[in-house]
Amino acid sequence: MIRFVFATVLSVLSLATIVGPVAMPAWSQDNIRIVGSSTVFPFATAAAEEFGNTSPYKTPIVEATGTGGGLKLFCAGIGTNFPDVVNASRRINKTELDVCRANGVTDIVEVKIGFDGIVLAGAKSAPAMQLTLRDLYLALAARVPAPGSAGAPDDLVENPYRRWNEVNPALPDMEISVLGPPPTSGTRDAFNRIVIEGGCRNFAGMRALEQEDPYRFLALCRAVREDGAYVEAGENDNLIVQKIVGNDRAVGVFGYSFLSQNPDILQAYPISEDGVSFLNPTFDLIADGSYPISRSLFLYAKKAHIGVVPGIEEFIREFISERASGDFGYLLDRGLIPLSAEERIASLGLINSLVNLQLN
């Protein structure tokens, strides 16, 4: 009996394997496909769900691949196997655009959707700090000017600082321990560009170097130390939040949306570019551009797919519509810092006329 059952099961299974793939229907997916930045992911998914609920179109599929990974997929070609829209937490660069063009993706619409502030925060119970970009550079760069030097390129030494008060006596006597994203992340990209590089410019010697040899300047001024003071805590910002709440000696680096969701357990450290005015990462200060560590968020769409995959234009319009990114829009609840009303109207105009992206 058992033998019979097993024999039957076996033959049915083998038959199914052979016939199965052949009998499958042809590939037909007409969802909009979105890939890209994990910073934009919480906003893109919220807009996608609302779009699916209120429009006749299917809910778009959103993948968090990171900005770089997303652009790579996006630029790989035209057709239903390639994504229609890519979210980016930085602007597309020349190299990526060249790859796009080489693969036939020539016409791209670029839409700015808002801003994101990068926050440095600690647990509520951690000592309060006010940080300048200079402090952060000295605490986190791989090589820093030797203490007391003018910061000429030859004065650079391996970062000797272990405690915050060694960097700046006004800071607490606490070990430097910063949890932040890995180099694959767009957040880290912006952090290196604004914080480390910005702090580097505080030194006359490095400023001179930037004029003389910008490549050498970048090489020296973008590297983050790898001796354990900066911990790469993965792309998961939530995990960083949970880790710093568990350890009040650690400082976390993450997107503003995570601060806005956890105001009862986190304290953000005020940041200053010039060492005079310290600014908290608040909604208004990031929106008007005065908080120093912020960047723009973008959305790119393939013109060749508009009209083929239904709803792409409408989806982008939903993203920057009044009810999504307006003053009381639902994306603001998720932590998006929206464009100003004028910029929003300008972006809507770009969508309506489908202006091609030009990099200069």
Added chain:
Amino acid sequence: MSDDRANNLDVLSRRVNWKSTQMRARVRRRYWADRLFRLSGFSAVVIAGLFLLFLLGNIIQNGISGFMQTSIEIDIAFDPTLLPDPTLPPDQFSAALARADMQRLLRQALMAEFPNVSGRRDIIQLTRMLSSGARAQLRQVILKDPSVIGTTKRVRILASDEVDQVMKGNIDVGVSEENRKLQDKELAWLGRFQQEDRVSLSFHSRFITGGDSREPELVGVRGAITGSALTLLVTLLTAFPVGLAAAIYLEEFAPRNRFTDIIEVNINNLAAVPSIVFGLLGLAFFLGFMGMARSAPLVGGLTLALLTLPTIIISARAAIAAVPGSIRDAARGLGASPMQVAFHHVVPLAMPGIMTGTIIGMARALGESAPLLMIGMVAFIVDVPGGVNDPATVLPVQIYLWADSPERAFIEKTSAAIMVLLFFLISMNGLAIWLRQRFERKW
């Protein structure tokens, strides 16, 4: 050396005096060593158990409230001027209902409840106390019973995730106002509902029956469970026959030579390859070369089949090898062909072991997320998939995505989804044990 031997012989030849102090000490030492070993073994079990208990305890403590959700009872006046005419034919009626402004219905109800709330900002805040799924809920109520139009009825409406977190005690309302998401006035509104006993925390069936969402109070695991089931179905249908056939051939028919040795080494090697490598293979072959659809369970299942194939082959070979040679000899002696020996005798007898290995391989596939990252199954997908070619995600990926979401309420949803995954894993491994005990033969 010779002394030692002489001594040993001496010990053997003479009657041992067990009472001597020397012998007593030796016996004591042996008992001690024995007890110590047993104790260390036992404490290893205890430590492992404690870790497991801590993990499970933590997950259950966090996750159990994820199956519950807060609702608020609200008197809704189903205003006939905002809603379609209930005498319309059903399809027209539902189409008109989809266009009706439910948000306004809710807003009117809340403003009637709190007549002294005014100002656009405050009214928006008031409606934000309810879930954005409230509109769909109202639509359902009307669709079920169109006669409510024109009347006022008390409806249980899902509260927003923040209200829900306050009710569950996950947000500390004791801290000062600027440090929490819910402001004092919102808490006052909530307090009034509570006083009137209209706020309730109850079992939330949507968590089992719904698809994914960006709103923690609206999420469900059904999309992920269906995706996992479809993916595993494809995996089973591919990996089992291929794995079994490979095992039978290698064990029963293949000649022993260098070639089969190389194959054997490779299979064992493949079993230890990190799963992300299979994801890259899937990306290159199924998506790149075959041009299959991204995010589809078909591709996910085939990729995971590559991953489980070595496990199935290895366990199936072990099970086949464990069937005694006498069975084969007897069958051959009665004139069975080699294929008849394999399919009539050896494979049925080895089946319990093969099944156990397959189920354990499947359980591993159920828990995988890394290879699926590459083929686009790590995605936000709202609709529950209907077939192997629909975009889908799987349970471990769903857990990963929720763990990565900023909203506080997703912490409990993550743990609740882990509980669902553990339930399926325990069921599968339990089935494997049951099969083994039910059908296993001792020779």
